[in-house]
Amino acid sequence: MNKAPTRASTIDDLFASARTSEPYIHNQGFSTHVLAALPERAGLPFWADALITLLFTLLGCALAFAFFPSEKFAELVPTTIVISPMSLLTLTGLISLACGSAYWASETNRI
């Protein structure tokens, strides 16, 4: 049988009763849904990324300047270049292939 509480205490009694009988809502895949919907955390900020690239480029240039035998290399450079149309076409193809590969690699974050 139900009891009729006094009006003054009704609200507090009702909520006290609700507090003590609060059901545990089972996960049932809720956490999985939340985790699946989480966004990818952004990597380094743009300026940090650019700064790191610049620093390593400068470092590479400094190392190359220090260790590369530039005098000997200069001697190896031919003064006259004779190139046939077929060679030129092959060279153009290779350069295009290299450029295409570099573009693909950068766009797909393979490097």
Add this chain to the structure above:
Amino acid sequence: MHHTDQVLIDSVVKEDSHLAFAELVKRYQSPLRYSLRQLTGWNEALADDLAQETFIKAYKALPGYQGKAKFSSWLYRIAYNEMISHFRVARNRELSGGIIEEQGSASVDSRDRPSSEDHSQQLHRDLAQAMTQLKDNQRMALHLHLHRECTQQEISDIMNIPLGTVKTLITRGKETLRVLLADWKLGES
């Protein structure tokens, strides 16, 4: 091993640990989903959507969490903003779904329920239904005060409103609920 909230939060922020965040979700999903059910007239689908959105926003905002307030309070603040935002959009679009439909309902009377119905389960639903008659901020303040037993200062912080407003919301909300739930009878325990 039981880690504190702060340890889990640090793990999420520093290592982007989804495992740690999953633990936080598991820890708070039930009370948060229950609260949102209370605040949406026991609309389970809507409450779960809002809870999911709350956790996602919490994940994004976690690097900015300074630990000044309890994690649960911080989470409730996000949930409250989500709820407000949802109802504002719904009202603007006049999409009368869920709680908006129910706002015209009459007072809640437990005498109409079948006797075999689980009394306590019905209590939760009826409280939620009665709460739909209140304004969003009144509903949240009353829920935090009566259900989560938050102090008025905590409610003020969560809802980002002055302490005096919290007191007014609670007093007026209680008066309204008293009328709405006047016929509700508590079962003998």
